[in-house]
Amino acid sequence: MNGESREGLALFGGVLGVPPKALKSPLPASRERGDTGGERTSDHMQRQLVAGRPDAWMRLEFNPIPTCPGCQEPTATRAVLDVLEEMGMEGEAILVPGVGCHSLIPFMLDLDHVMSAHGRPPDLASAIKRVLGRGAADRALPLVFTLQGDGDCIAIGAGSLVNAAARSENITVLMLNNVNYGTTGGQMSPTTPLGHATSTTPGGRTPDYGYPVRVPEMLATFQGVAYAARGAVNTPANYQKTRAYIKKAFQTQMAGRGLSMVEVLCSCPPDWHMTPLNSLKWIEAHIIPQFPLGEFKGP
Numbered sequence: 001m002n003g004e005s006r007e008g009l010a011l012f013g014g015v016l017g018v019p020p021k022a023l024k025s026p027l028p029a030s031r032e033r034g035d036t037g038g039e040r041t042s043d044h045m046q047r048q049l050v051a052g053r054p055d056a057w058m059r060l061e062f063n064p065i066p067t068c069p070g071c072q073e074p075t076a077t078r079a080v081l082d083v084l085e086e087m088g089m090e091g092e093a094i095l096v097p098g099v100g101c102h103s104l105i106p107f108m109l110d111l112d113h114v115m116s117a118h119g120r121p122p123d124l125a126s127a128i129k130r131v132l133g134r135g136a137a138d139r140a141l142p143l144v145f146t147l148q149g150d151g152d153c154i155a156i157g158a159g160s161l162v163n164a165a166a167r168s169e170n171i172t173v174l175m176l177n178n179v180n181y182g183t184t185g186g187q188m189s190p191t192t193p194l195g196h197a198t199s200t201t202p203g204g205r206t207p208d209y210g211y212p213v214r215v216p217e218m219l220a221t222f223q224g225v226a227y228a229a230r231g232a233v234n235t236p237a238n239y240q241k242t243r244a245y246i247k248k249a250f251q252t253q254m255a256g257r258g259l260s261m262v263e264v265l266c267s268c269p270p271d272w273h274m275t276p277l278n279s280l281k282w283i284e285a286h287i288i289p290q291f292p293l294g295e296f297k298g299p
């Protein structure tokens with residue numbers, strides 16, 4: 001991670017890991033000052049640098065992030081890029097996105113990627129790894145990982161995921177869990193927590209709609225799965241832990257130990273009908289209690 005790439009955006013208010021450096025931020029000067037107006041100004045004034053802009057995140061100045069304000073799918077993606085940069089793996093990685101809001105993000109990245117059909121990234125990633133895999137430790141390179149939504153991964157893609165896990169494919173599955181189908185209007189997904197309102201459960205999910213699926217916990221029961229964890233990016237501390245989980249997942253793949261998986265809880269403010277800041281508080285107060293963070297299987 002070079003010094004140039006660490007220059008960049010302040011992500012969170014409050015706590016901090018890395019002290020601010022000389023910034024050459026792509027944000028307009030008014031936004032860097034936190035001059036955003038309204039209720040959010042005080043929070044922005046407290047911002048400090050937690051992570052810079054990885055080299056693989058390109059053309060931010062020319063291509064604004066194609067997601068809603070407050071969406072954390074780009075934040076989670078940044079954690080992935082941070083890890084790739086730290087490991088020096090950008091040139092050895094192949095990203096396989098599914099279908100969802102995150103599908104546009106790979107076009108902004110300086111990474112090889114192959115788009116998958118909805119829910120099928122584990123199938124495509126398995127094929128890519130088997131065809132291109134080379135080197136020691138059970139075809140360690142290239143590093144092949146999926147980037148999927150919760151709907152993509154465990155609704156339409158449940159069969160693909162479960163069978164890749166059963167086959168112990170040497171790939172990494174990354175699931176961005178915003179607990180709904182963000183792209184299509186915020187419908188309930190298999191991971192919607194009890195009590196969470198969606199466009200198809202406007203009064204909040206109740207057991208009448210079934211119970212949420214906890215994916216890393218489920219995968220941890222598979223013999224073919226070597227690593228399973230859940231992180232969040234709603235606070236700087238959680239962001240750093242999530243980075244560590246993603247790094248362990250990639251290291252697991254490079255050691256040829258079988259399927260590795262990390263779920264990352266992400267906010268979806270418009271579909272949750274919340275402000276971005278309230279979305280982060282909601283994750284802490286209502287989602288993490290039902291989706292505990294941590295490692296469920298691993299070294």
Ligand SMILES: Cc1ncc(C[n+]2csc(CCOP(=O)(O)OP(=O)(O)O)c2C)c(N)n1
Pocket residue numbers: 099100101102118148149150151152153156178180181182183184189
């Ligand atoms: C075969 C097929 N079925 C349905 C759709 C419509 N569709 C597009 S994205 C999506 C849900 C995506 O939800 P999720 O994976 O959670 O991603 P998010 O948008 O929340 O990031 C659906 C149902 C589709 N594109 N293709």
Ligand code: SF4
Pocket residue numbers: 066067068070071072073101178182183267268269270271
């Ligand atoms: S709908 Fe939700 S997941 Fe999609 S871009 Fe907007 S905030 Fe992100």
Ligand SMILES: [Mg+2]
Pocket residue numbers: 100149150151176177178179180181182189
């Ligand atoms: Mg989703």
